[in-house]
Amino acid sequence: MERVVQFTGPRQVEVAEHARADLPLGHVRVRTEYSGISAGTELTAYRGTNPYLTKAWDPEARIFRDGAPGIEYPVAGWGYSEVGEVLEVSPELAGTPGLPVAGDLVWGIWGHRSEGIVPAERMIGHTLPAGMEPLAGAFARVGAIAYNSVLAGGINLGEDVAVFGQGVIGLLATRLAHLSGARVIAVDALDSRLEAARRYGAQHTLDARTGTVAEDIRQATGGLGADVAIEISGVHPALHEAIRSVVVNGRVVASGFYQGDGNGLRLGDEFHHNRIQLISSQIGGVPPHLAHRWTVERLQQSFLRLVAEGQVDVSALVSHIVPVADAADAYMLLDERPAEALQVILEF
Incomplete structure (x- = not known):
């Protein structure tokens, strides 16, 4: 079974279980080790203040419109700071340059879930730098x-x-x-x-x-x-x-x-x-x-390179490592007692 953290309503958190899905073509399966909680974006969904909960985002016009909200409760699998081990790569992808292989530690975005099924193109170049502590990979996105x-x-x-x-x-x-x-x-x-x-x-x-x-x-x-x-x-x-x-x-x-x-x-x-x-x-x-020479991908990779080179210390920012079963307590801490926390990490 796969475990997924979800918000069932404002300030309501549960860890749901779902049947494990088959791996589609063109994808990679990753077993999550750590997933960092965003104390900004995620808390807007936790508190119910995120604009997507009350408005519809028009991606072509790039404006919010009144109407059916873009997201509704339960909001499942939020999170954008994950680290894990590659379990499986779709067979037709064997030998793809830069693509991690089974057993590699990788960083990326697949949400607060025990396993992520991620399109292969989003994992190219996402192998954790040699010698880097796995926990550091959870800072790729916030660092970017x-x-x-x-x-x-x-x-x-x-x-x-x-x-x-x-x-x-x-x-x-x-x-x-x-x-x-x-x-x-x-x-x-x-x-x-x-x-x-x-x-x-x-x-x-x-x-x-x-x-x-x-x-x-x-x-x-x-x-x-x-x-x-x-x-x-x-x-x-x-x-x-x-x-x-x-x-x-x-x-x-x-x-x-x-x-x-x-x-x-x-x-x-x-x-x-x-x-x-x-x-x-x-x-x-x-x-x-x-934009002619920088991309979001480059931001993430450049930040992790600075961490690997010892120019940025991310380990000192980790204030709490919380078992995923206690995810509700982690969100309550960030919401009600922010002075006690910096980076809160869910451990799977």
């Missing part, structure tokens, strides 16, 4: 999200970059911005995360609870403001403060998954008067000016 936000910022050597939100993706963005040559100012409301930000390369850390973050960033940058701000918490007041913190004609990268109306975001203030560039970074694509 952070990487994408840093590329969207167009950071130049020596620039001041403020990163708002020091959860898992924010800490990785802090590290990647530091590796890009930026002087990083990390902002969060939790002392433990600000301490972690310093270990990941932040030169300054600011407590978001002071209410003077923009002023403090300007003071730390000689009165100018940050060249770039990356907002990754997904909270509208933080996005507003990020806009307040950058120089005239500065760039703000909005990488969080914002929910509901934009309470706290006042676009008639600094955004209007300082002509701020507001850029959306979302993992469905790369910054347009880099």
Whole structure:
């Protein structure tokens, strides 16, 4: 039997069992070892705030429309940070260049399920780098999200970059911005995360609870403001403060998954008067000016290469490894006590 984590309603989680499916042509079967929970996107489905639950996404027009929702409960198999062992490869694929073979450890996206059946083209080049701990492979996607936000910022050597939100993706963005040559100012409301930000390369850390973050960033940058701000918490007041913190004609990268109306975001203030560039970074694509040479696949592989080279430490971000049978407790922890957790991993 296959075990699948699913949401049966807002804040309702169960682990369902299904009969094991046959392997179709052109596919690979993977036995899951670890699967990372996204504290952003997944919690929107867990809480019932995800727009797909109330609207229909039109992929051709690329807008949400009123009507039948795009997804309905039960929502099964969410998750995009999996690691596992290849059990079976469709026979006609034997010898395909770059395709993992049975016994290989691989990373990819097949959701919170004990076995994934994945199209072969999505597994080419997804063998875990030699010597890498399997758990590290669960960071390929979240690392790519952070990487994408840093590329969207167009950071130049020596620039001041403020990163708002020091959860898992924010800490990785802090590290990647530091590796890009930026002087990083990390902002969060939790002392433990600000301490972690310093270990990941932040030169300054600011407590978001002071209410003077923009002023403090300007003071730390000689009165100018940050060249770039990356907002990754997904909270509208933080996005507003990020806009307040950058120089005239500065760039703000909005990488969080914002929910509901934009309470706290006042676009008639600094955004209007300082002509701020507001850029959306979302993992469905790369910054347009880099699309001729960067892809989402390259983001993921480049991030894992940095991990393998020892330039990014992901092991320190794992706060909890939870047996899949206790998945409901894992989501409750992230929802109700986020200060106690960073990356929560389900173990199968």
